[in-house]
Structure formats: structure tokens, C-alpha cells
Amino acid sequence: MVSLPQRMRKLQTKLLAIRLGSGALVLPKDVKRIHMRFAQKIDGGHMGPRKFWRHELVRLKYHNPAVSMTIDRTASADDPALMSVHFAPADAPQTSEDSATSAPTPVTSTTQDSSPSSDTAAPTDRVQTIDMKHRTNSEILTELQRLTKAFPVEPTPEEREEIQMLEDHRVRSARDSKLSQEVRARQKREKELLEQARGDVASQAA
Structure with missing residues (x-):
């Protein structure tokens, strides 16, 4: 015993x-949503995105509970593996909901392509994408940190x-x-x- x-x-x-550890980052307040779309299986360069989802995204969500993070695993092995980062408009007023310490939103996983992506973003959102295919989870994290200017948690x-x-x-x-x-x-x-x-x-x- x-x-x-x-x-x-x-x-x-x-x-x-x-x-x-890896993925322990604090995102800027203008980051509203992160959406990942990749295949269920690791064939065709989808291993890195899957590892990022399993490891880094957990810590990322822990430190940024108010940022919506959604997952779509309906892509085929031949499809792109993309991360869409949604930013609030530069002139958008800051509210209490923008705080990283506000009420958390869950990490959502779906088997249908109904989660928010760059195609369904609000017209006022600024959306930038990261090509995750054939990239390691650490490379994806580095690119996300560069894109969002997030700072690591010490x-x-x-x-x-x-x-x-x-x-x-x-x-x-x-x-x-x-x-x-x-x-x-x-x-x-x-x-x-x-x-x-x-x-x-x-x-x-x-």
C-alpha cells in the first residue's frame, strides 16, 4: 500500500x-481564441499537433483560463494542420472578460468541423494561422510564442x-x-x- x-x-x-514546463505561457489580453484542426492519427505530419494538444495546450489553458481553446480532429492525413489564433481588434475596449483570471472556458474537442476557425471568425477579429504540419510540438510552441508575444511562466x-x-x-x-x-x-x-x-x-x- x-x-x-x-x-x-x-x-x-x-x-x-x-x-x-513547456506550454506554460501567459498570453496577451488581445488573444481571444485558439483553434486547432488536425487529424486523429499521426500520419502525414500530424504527430506534432497531437503532441501539442496532449502536453503544451494543458499548461497553456491552465495559465489562460479565459481564452477559448477548441480542437477539431476531423481533418484527414492529407489536410493541412492549422492553428488559428484570434485577436481582438486594436480598438476593442477591454472588459473584465479579457482578464486571464476571469471565468475559465473549457477546452473543447469535436469530431465535426463546427469549432471556430478563421473562416467563421467575427469580421472584427484579426486571425493569424500557424501551419503545424510536419512540425514538432516545441516548434509549434515557439511559433505561437513569437506570434502572440506571450511570456513564459517562471x-x-x-x-x-x-x-x-x-x-x-x-x-x-x-x-x-x-x-x-x-x-x-x-x-x-x-x-x-x-x-x-x-x-x-x-x-x-x-
Whole structure:
């Protein structure tokens, strides 16, 4: 049975993995929506978009809960893999809904091409697209950061300390596990030698 401290450390690690790492960016307030369209399968250059959706988009949404993020996976392998970034007009008034800390909107996944894209954007929106096909998830993230001028989230001193503490514990656990394996292997070998010696004695007595 896993102990409570072990469960807590596992939870801490998962929370840190969401808050920090690749995709932990704060988007400018003029970014209203991000829409991704790619194929369900990774063939034809759609692996990068899929990985971005699985990994980077989670952290991106965590730090930008008010930005609508929608996914359309109905594209075929031959179709383009596109990310549409919707910006508010330059003269649009800022409201409380534009804040990154306002009420979150969910990440929506669809199997129909009904999610917002550049073709269905409001006329006043400024939409720019990123060609994700045959690009890695890190390359897609770099292009998104360049396009939106988003800034990365840096760990706080407390988080750095927590990361170091978890890493120290991981190293100790790995070392202890290795020592335990060596002890068990030695005990097993000693048992085998003892059984062999007993067998030799028994055969000689016979």
C-alpha cells in the first residue's frame, strides 16, 4: 500500500508538471481564441499537433483560463494542420472578460468541423494561422510564442525549492531502490549456494 507521503509527493509532482514546463505561457489580453484542426492519427505530419494538444495546450489553458481553446480532429492525413489564433481588434475596449483570471472556458474537442476557425471568425477579429504540419510540438510552441508575444511562466522561489526537494527525494529513492535490489540479489545468491551445498552433502552421504 502506498503511504500518504508518497501519494502527496506524487500529487505535488503532477501539479508542478501542470504549472511549469513547456506550454506554460501567459498570453496577451488581445488573444481571444485558439483553434486547432488536425487529424486523429499521426500520419502525414500530424504527430506534432497531437503532441501539442496532449502536453503544451494543458499548461497553456491552465495559465489562460479565459481564452477559448477548441480542437477539431476531423481533418484527414492529407489536410493541412492549422492553428488559428484570434485577436481582438486594436480598438476593442477591454472588459473584465479579457482578464486571464476571469471565468475559465473549457477546452473543447469535436469530431465535426463546427469549432471556430478563421473562416467563421467575427469580421472584427484579426486571425493569424500557424501551419503545424510536419512540425514538432516545441516548434509549434515557439511559433505561437513569437506570434502572440506571450511570456513564459517562471517558477517562484517556493516552487524552485519544491522542485529541488522532489528531485532530491527522487535521487534518494532511486539510490535506495538500487541498494535494495543488490541486497535481494545477494540474499538470493547466498540461498542458492546454500541449497547447492546441502545437495552436495546429501549426495556424498548417499
